[in-house]
Amino acid sequence: RMTPSHVQALLAHRGEAVSACAHVFVVGGEAFGAGLARSLQAAFPHARIYNHYGPTETVVGCCWYDVSAALETLSGPTLALGRPMANTQLYVMDAGGRLQPPGVAGELWIGGAGVAKGYVNQAALTAEKFVPDPFDPARRVYRSGDRVRWRADGQLEFLGRLDGQVKLRGYRIELGEIAAVMESVPGVREAAVVVRGASEAARLLAYAVGAPGEDAATLQARVVSTLQQRLPAYMQPTACMLLAALPLTANGKLDRRALPEPEQATGAGEAP
Known part of the structure; x- marks a missing residue:
């Protein structure tokens, strides 16, 4: 397993x-x-x-x-x-x-x-x-x-997850839905979305891992464009970052706490 x-x-x-x-x-x-x-x-x-x-x-x-x-x-x-x-x-x-x-x-x-x-x-x-x-x-x-x-x-x-539903500026958002749209983009191997901050300072941060050989800048632009086309404005991540790999726990599950802030991520870019 x-x-x-x-x-x-x-x-x-x-x-x-x-x-x-x-x-x-x-x-x-x-x-x-x-x-x-x-x-x-x-x-x-x-x-x-x-x-x-x-x-x-x-x-x-x-x-x-x-x-x-x-x-x-x-x-x-x-x-x-x-x-x-x-x-x-x-x-x-x-x-x-x-x-x-x-x-x-x-x-x-x-x-x-x-x-x-x-x-x-x-x-x-x-x-x-x-x-x-x-x-x-x-x-x-x-x-x-x-x-x-x-x-x-x-x-x-x-x-x-019920706890994966967040309320951001009055809108109820399913984080998994955003990640699923990202993973539907050709060249994206896996994706994750988290909320950082609280109240008016809260923001959506998106992370993607590209397939081998994908140009980082091109893939990042493709992901941001797809999100803009398929999701409403209130579900748009503040930043969309490319990582070499998503951090994992010892059990092999996504370690959300270890996901970096935008300025720490290689190839980070702000979504328009």
Whole structure:
């Protein structure tokens, strides 16, 4: 099992002999992009690729999606989370704890055999995140904090983190939506968006990693132009920076705190 960030590193350093072997890739821990999935499948044509979702609080795995089987028909920037694994219940709930119908977004509540007992020595947080199952009060579910919805084909779709939604100057913004637009730009391997500062001083900062051989200035201009064309003015980053690589934690996930300020980033540039 590996994160999408690990996949990026693998693609940059793979060998021809390794690529010719059959593999099974189970990818999780972060949102898995369709573009990265296609690159992985092209590099390892005999491999089977699965998107595997599940927080630590549900013993990691609670649903899965067969990426290789759906590769020909993928649409949109990110992959589906898929269907629940055995002994798992997935509920899409609104803020009032009401079940949402297919197509309507809500928070993912996870139930089943894999739900943890709670957090050690954190009773208040345990009570907040582990709540009674609305359809079986004798059992508990975990409130994941992830925004999802059921698609028409019965697959669960990831829409971002509830805490990834920010309110900036009166507008509600989904940071993952901005990053997804950036990753749709040809030549961009991965992207991230954060908010720095508070109140009127708050600003959106965008970071992108280019594919090998891409001219930094040209790619940066292409990213800024795409953002201006596809997103409203209030979602435009204050600065769009190119990095050699996104900083990672020891677990291979994006380390948002380590992302540099604009003046520290190589190839940084202010968005018009």
